[in-house]
Amino acid sequence: MRIYIPSEEEVLKGKITDVYFDRTLKTLTHLGIKDARVRMEVHSYGLPTGYSWAVFAGLEEVLKMFEGKPVDVYAMPEGTLFKEIEPVMIIEGNYLDFGIFETAFLGILRHESSIATKAARLKSLALDKLMIFFGLRALHPAVSVVADRSAYIGGMDAVSGLMSKDYLGLEPSGTMPHALMLIVGEDEKAWKAFDEAMPPSVPRIALVDTFEDERFASLKAAKLLGDRLYGVRLDTPSSRRGNFKKIVQEVRWTLDINGYRNVKIIVSGGIDEEDVIALKDYVDGFGIGTSIAFPPSVDFSADIVEKFVDGRWIPFTKRGKWPGAKQVWRCGGLNDRITMLEEKVEGCKPLLKKYMENGKIIERLPSIHEIRKYVLDQLKEISEVNR
Numbered sequence: 001m002r003i004y005i006p007s008e009e010e011v012l013k014g015k016i017t018d019v020y021f022d023r024t025l026k027t028l029t030h031l032g033i034k035d036a037r038v039r040m041e042v043h044s045y046g047l048p049t050g051y052s053w054a055v056f057a058g059l060e061e062v063l064k065m066f067e068g069k070p071v072d073v074y075a076m077p078e079g080t081l082f083k084e085i086e087p088v089m090i091i092e093g094n095y096l097d098f099g100i101f102e103t104a105f106l107g108i109l110r111h112e113s114s115i116a117t118k119a120a121r122l123k124s125l126a127l128d129k130l131m132i133f134f135g136l137r138a139l140h141p142a143v144s145v146v147a148d149r150s151a152y153i154g155g156m157d158a159v160s161g162l163m164s165k166d167y168l169g170l171e172p173s174g175t176m177p178h179a180l181m182l183i184v185g186e187d188e189k190a191w192k193a194f195d196e197a198m199p200p201s202v203p204r205i206a207l208v209d210t211f212e213d214e215r216f217a218s219l220k221a222a223k224l225l226g227d228r229l230y231g232v233r234l235d236t237p238s239s240r241r242g243n244f245k246k247i248v249q250e251v252r253w254t255l256d257i258n259g260y261r262n263v264k265i266i267v268s269g270g271i272d273e274e275d276v277i278a279l280k281d282y283v284d285g286f287g288i289g290t291s292i293a294f295p296p297s298v299d300f301s302a303d304i305v306e307k308f309v310d311g312r313w314i315p316f317t318k319r320g321k322w323p324g325a326k327q328v329w330r331c332g333g334l335n336d337r338i339t340m341l342e343e344k345v346e347g348c349k350p351l352l353k354k355y356m357e358n359g360k361i362i363e364r365l366p367s368i369h370e371i372r373k374y375v376l377d378q379l380k381e382i383s384e385v386n387r
Helices: 008-012 019-030 059-066 093-126 141-151 164-168 179-184 187-197 212-229 244-257 273-279 368-385
Strands: 037-043 071-077 087-094 128-133 204-207 231-236 264-268 285-288 303-308 312-315 326-330 337-341 353-357
Touching: 008 059, 008 231, 019 093, 037 093, 059 087, 059 093, 059 353, 087 093, 093 244, 093 273, 093 303, 093 368, 128 141, 128 264, 141 164, 141 368, 179 187, 179 204, 187 204, 187 212, 204 212, 212 231, 231 244, 244 264, 244 273, 273 285, 273 337, 285 312, 337 368
Parallel strands: 128 285, 204 231, 231 264, 264 285
Antiparallel strands: 037 087, 037 303, 071 087, 071 353, 303 312, 326 337
């Protein structure tokens, strides 16, 4: 028995690949083709239904994969909002040097962009509300840090993974599960013990739906912990919810009339976009898991779009795709123009820039906090435009 997690070394050596890429390299070698210089473009020709944009994520890991290899990489900055057909990355080099990595780099970009996009969509619905990602229980442990990173840069205010402190420098968030309540066997005893056991830096958020009505439990928690209580969490099961909004309103009213307006309400349990829309005016925060951990997929593909022939680049690609390596120009909001890579558009900002030259990173990579701010700034901008 084992835990089925490939090593970083195996990824960097190109062992995480589909067999037909390995067979392609062997066939090219059989033909005596040693130099097949191409430009390969990564793009999404079809975003999930109802999506007009997505968030580009995973660039840092792809650059790590190509570091030291004889390739050039152009890309949008990580965290850029993009639209379908727009290239997010161009890889330039001898196909025999990088073709084996297509499975891995597409997997990185697709997985991370899908999570970041869903996080950004949720955050965009309530920019002023606290949102915490705790979807790791829906995922294989191998991708826990990846998921936390992607959700955070997509706009989540915090993540729950313990290891994300070591890998990402993010202080994990989370208070008490139902397991604690059930083992202790009594709400007030569990809340009191948690308060005594935790350092002051941990917010006291009481779980109030384990044994009794949320309204009465919330009031008990407020009276027990007083000013130390940050908030209450409602994780009411779907079989007991009825109208969740009305339950939340009842709890808010009860806390307010008893002098506990400072106590915040956090909701969790199967939260998705429609829930945020319905509840955002009545709650202070959301705990969101599966809808981000298993989001609609941002379907990236990688296609050769140019070949280097007789000293110049020739647009060349398969049916159904646009030939030629391209640049994307942002002309305010998400008003974009696509041109050939070397063309210019006055008054607009080019989105793709050169990050790697001959295997060496030549552009500073931002921190995850900077990427997240970049995403939020774009969300605010498109929110103002669409008002």
